[in-house]
Amino acid sequence: MRKLAELIVNNRKLLMVIFIAAAIGSAIMSSHVEVVQELTDYLPEDTETRQGVDLMDAEFTTFGTAKVMISNVTYEEAKDIVEQLKDIKGVSAVDFYEESDEDETEITDGEELSDYYKNLSALLSITFDTPEDDPEAQGAIKDVREALADYDTWFYTTVDKDDNASLQEDIKVILVIAVFIIIAVLWFTSGTYMEIAIFMLVFAMAALLNMGTNFIFGKISFVTNAVASILQLAMAIDYAIILFHRFMEEKAHTDTKEALIRALEKGIVEISSSSLTTMSGMVALMFMHFGIGLDLGRVMVKAILLSMLSVFGFMPGLIMMFNRQIDNTMHKSFVPKIEFWGKIVVAVRKFTVPVFVVMIFVCGYLSNTSTYAYDQSSVESAKMNEYMTSKREISKNFDLDNLMAIVVPAGDYDSEAAILSEIQEIDNVASATGLANVTVDDDEQYVLTDRLTPQELADVTDMDIDTIRLLYRFYAWKEEKYGAFLNSIDEFKIPLISMVDFIYGEEENETFDFDEDLSQDIKDMHKTLSDAREQLEGDNYHRMLFTISGPVEGEETFATIDKVRDIAQKYYHEVYVVGDSTSDYDLSKSFTQDNMIITILTALFVALILLFTFKNYSLPLILVVTIQTSIFINFTLPAIQGVHMYFLSYLIVSSIQMGATIDYAIVITNRYIDLRKTITDKREAVVKTLDQSFATIITSGSIMTSAGFVVGQTTSNPVIASLGTTLGKGTLTSIVLVMLILPQLLYMFDGIIAKTYYKSKLSLENLSKLRAEAAGEEGQKA
Template sequence: MEKEKKDDSFMMKLSTLIVDKRKGFYLVFILVILYSVLSMNRVKVNNDLTAYLPDTTETRQGLDLMEEQFITYGTARIMVCNVTYEEAEALAEQIREMDGVSMLDFDNTEDYYHDMEALFKITFDEEAGDEVSLADLNGVLEALSAYDVYYSSDIGQEERDAADLSNDMIIILLLAGVVIVAVLLFTSSTYAEIPVFLMTFIVAAILNKGTNYWFGTISFVTDSIAVVLQLALAVDYAIILCHRFMEEHEDKDAREAVIVALSKAIPEISSSSLTTVSGMVAMMFMQFRIGYDMGIVLAKAIVLSLISVFFLMPGLLLTFANAIDHSHHKSFVPNITLVGKFCVHTRVIVPPLLLAMVIAGAILSGRADYVYDVNTLESKTMSENKFSVSMVNQEFGTVNQLAVIVPNGDYEKEGQALRALERMPEVNSCMGLANIEAMDGYILTQQLSPREFAELIDMDIEVADLFYSAYAVDNSNFGAILGGLNEYKVPLIDMFLFIYDQKERGNITLEDDLEETLTEAYSQISIARDQLLGERCSRFVLELDLPAEGEETYEALERIRATVAKYYNYQDIYLVGNSTSNKDLSDSFATDNSIITVLTALFVMVILLFTFQSAGLPVLLVVTIQGSIWMNFSLPYLTGEVVYFLGYLVVSAIQMGATIDYAIVITSRYMELKAYMPIKKAIVETLNQAFPTIVTSGSMLVAAGFIISNVSTNAVVAAIGLALGRGTLTSIGLVLLALPQTLLIGDIIIEKTAFTLKRDITKPLPAGGRIRMSGHIKGYVKGVIDGEFSGVIDGEMGAVIRAKDNVEKLTAELPEENSKTQAQPPELEAVEIKETGDDQNQHTISGKEPDRDAGMEIPDGNGTEGEHSLRRRRRSRRKAGGSER
């Protein structure tokens, strides 16, 4: 029989296994939680967005080349406030003498001193990532502790960013936890289900955070928002299972209710998660690889949330079943019948208005001021570190530095290129080996004869000749010796390095004064060489009088390239800096935006196509949500604010993948209800039924976005949070106030574009009368009936049955024994529905016009044990002031 077949289904067997073996699953989860907790601290967080640039971009290739060819020493800009110039000069001399300080730039110009504020530009002896440099920086700050000091430095920046992120996450999670509990209290029907939700959420979050170790390194953006987004995105799954359990528990004991609820919830939740996962997958196709980083982590978060809901939550529901039964409370979610009536009355006005707003949103969002430089953004909350950096930038400006990489080996050509760059109005300063002064006005790369070199360092000419001869032999230039050394010239830097190398090898001995001069010169020359001269490349360092981004800057970059191309092959030149990174991001934005928009819409439409079996309906839903995305990002244009490009890309994917579920909830309910009631009445009832689900999930996602926006001290993370909160709010508004009218006015389109897959077809029952049936019924009969039923129904009704269930006319009255406890049925024609091969026992139920706010009344003495249990639970809830499901 049908029921037995259903009990033997795979889903029932799997659900039974999960519930009955719950203690074993508890043990597995405990072990996995321990693994995840131990793995959390081993996850590396990358704070550098340039690391996610595509390998094909010039910036990424240039950064890799610089890392391979050059050493970048640690630097710092330190601002000392409320000092005279004389005091600042004395402090500068004191710092120059400190261990670890290689160089300090300070003079009496506006760039270094004004308004009682001094700026020291310091270069340290070690690389930026070296712990020694961090200790040296802390030593300088300690020496200045008596003064009002602010600083900006690449030394220890990752550690400071990590500390800020950790502090932010603690506050964000605490506030998000408060919001989640408050929302669950507002929308739940029992107090005891809240601990079940929280334990399920926490376990899923721990699993996701710990398993990030599998990827080795994740971005700081992903690390900041993944946990909160996971809770907000996956809450629907736990709510669906809990509601299923409550429904089944009406007439089943706790164990059976959990099993049946899980068997029904698994396919429902799995299909619901597809749209969300599709949005995450779409991000993984972005050229900017941070999309892949966020997409795969969030997709994993959804999968792990499903695992927690399917394998952990059923056991928790059964464990807390008794507490759930005794902790019912009144639901505070109001009916929104007035909203439904508003939608009915405005069904002709709103759809054209929505279309106009979607078109306007698409146009205005395209005109928004998109920015790509992190320094352009400001977060509402600043950490001490961020505030210090902002103070330095505010007083002395930001430094827009550009590196130009060219092939090495020709100092003369380098000098010509540097002099040409220095003449450009966009270039404030330009540094390379070929324009650095060494001693007495000589340039490092300037070629000197033995006599000129001897006079420069006060050396005997005979000794200089010996050095030049040794250099010629070492470089196999024997012609210079044979032709005479008087005309043989060697670059100053090369001769200094050669002599120092010979001294270190013990091949020569120098007088004390000469050795001291050589050692001091070598220290400065080696710093310049390490930073500007590689094995295959030379590097020029430019400071630009330009903003970090914008068309003016991008055009100037091309002029700089063209200037250098007069001396080097165009394809051998690399420009690397914040401006080139921003240009690469700008160039990839249009492509990534198209990828996100097309793929998310395509994935979602395919899923909806098979869900609703209508070609027109997916279009209506996707246009509604895509419209909310465009409206979301048109608001900054109207308010004159900037839009961070990454916020647009990430939030577009999340907003389409996640908030489309709200539209699906409303559409699904509407499609069910309109089968047995007028569409106007169906849309009102739909909004009442769907509102609790939408307000629960939606309010959490909105809260998550705005909490991140207001708490995070990282401007990138804050920008994403703001766009997410605003976008989710926009989607909820359109789903509740515009989608219902669109469904009503587009009902004819839905019907005309509907198609049917091979499955059970439904057909409506008679509007009233007395019937006997054996088969599956779904609809309202003095309450909602949805399941296998065998018996007699008497009264007015609205429901659908499967086409394979046969209908026969009935004329007989109800059995005598039932008439004693029931009102006489109205004289209406009845129908008998029998399913082939099914001879289940018959039951008799009679009723009147369906009352959708009341439960199905079962006469005393004629119900089953499950029905008596149902009545007991309902009486208990009524005493507690709770609502019936």
């Protein structure tokens, strides 16, 4: 370590040039990192939702849609608005209530009308001509917004919803606030003002390197992209603080260069060891079945490693460069003495420790009874975006559709018709649509896939029967159906889909000269059919759509999905039921397993690291139990409040809380053990431990707590907000237990700790005596 430290310090200028060049390269490469917006992309490859989504992307076109609620309008005004919106380029259809002749005088009394107009509010369902990411759809939704600018409107749509852009704006604000909080904390706990600037430069370097090197993964999730820098700042700034404080301690006894070498010699090992527990939590995330764990875990492991490299390689150059400024900005620490707190901790141990033991079991049980939300739209944040606000406001008056899809192999319309018929009989299925049940006449007698005779087609289209017969003969000749000529053409049946395609094609080729009205009718019918086929018919698969009434997730919804799947599997061996609800269903099934994996692996990794760190059998158990109980308490609060916790918050925060906040427990434990080597009074050792550790814990802990709460209160993305708030509460809980319960456990189990060191049979008391004797011998020699 001495040679490595000398190498770093002697080559500090070269290292700074290398880091600056790497930072410039990272800034350039960061723009090449793709940010994935859909969490479904991280579902395991073998899940039904992932396979179904991939098939739908390859086989079908999904047109953009929007739900728009217009408040404080009359029914007549709403009808006029509908006609106005239909004329906007790019708008395919505007669905609103259409009254029949019988109920025109009672338009406000019908039950059906209440699905579209209620409480002076009108709900319009808009379909666009193109997919939502198409520029035409983007332009159309912009025109719709402009047309409705004078009305009270609520837009529930993803057509112009840019989560990444909105999130990046939030993150900029969060980082600014976080930086101010960190500066305030460091100002309070620092010994020289210049160290604050050095810390921020080191962090900026580490964060930039991490963002730029994400290109090696090709793409990262919006979750990782949003929280990685914040977590890196909160978890890794400790490394810079540790090294600098070491430097200042050594500088009191030697010159600047030698002090820096000694600080690195000791700090490299100390910081590397400290980082292992943090990385262990991130590594545990990588074992999740849900791919978001691997995505976040590997980026954060890289972030921690790059933070350490920045501290070891970039920070020494800064310290030497600003050595004079460090000396000139020295000041007295503002951290107060808290010896009174240590005395209180020892005094109340007989009350608080039994309470703690009870809380282990009670909170452990309650945290497992928490209910979880698996759908992003089911989680609300302190700052609501337009999408979530519109959903909440529209839901006060109308039921929002929960649209699902069934994907099956192509070619069997009869089976599709049977499936659709059975699905419509399920209680909470509001509607079911496929090519096999799209009606084409007012009497709803025929559907698109029916085979019709010339007379039946004439009845549907109001075309002349002789013209239809001629078309049928021409179709039979072109398709080489010569049997139709031998028998009566009136008995020849052709699928309506095929006939519409045929007539449109021949009309376009000018084979027939239809009158203008008939030609327009043919074009309209073909466009309607083409739109339906793009959405419902692929080269190898067909898609059927159905809507479920009620919530997006929950036992009833998941049971309905199982019923739909069972029905479809009676007719097909290959079936995919796809939608937000199936995604939530898949996530709910993997949650229990992922939770178990993360909990066990994180605790195991941390315990092993602590075992080798302290070379003691009892200390890992004491520390892990302390932090694990803080995790239980953190996740007991939602259970008590009856709030649904977002599942990803639980999985990610539980690993971060164990991996990162265990460092606070290590600080307390290390300090206590060191003091017990020279102090025989356990009470005095606890008092001094808390007093001497307070600055370190308050610095690191307050930064992570503040970062979590700032994220939770500032971003409008419900997933990120939930992660932030949960992390803030968890860190605060860990600080309380580390500053209250852990010292009491060290005090009470002091004797056991002394007897459970491996590689040494020396108790702490004996070691204290030996140290005293050694000190006496040194005095005699002097």
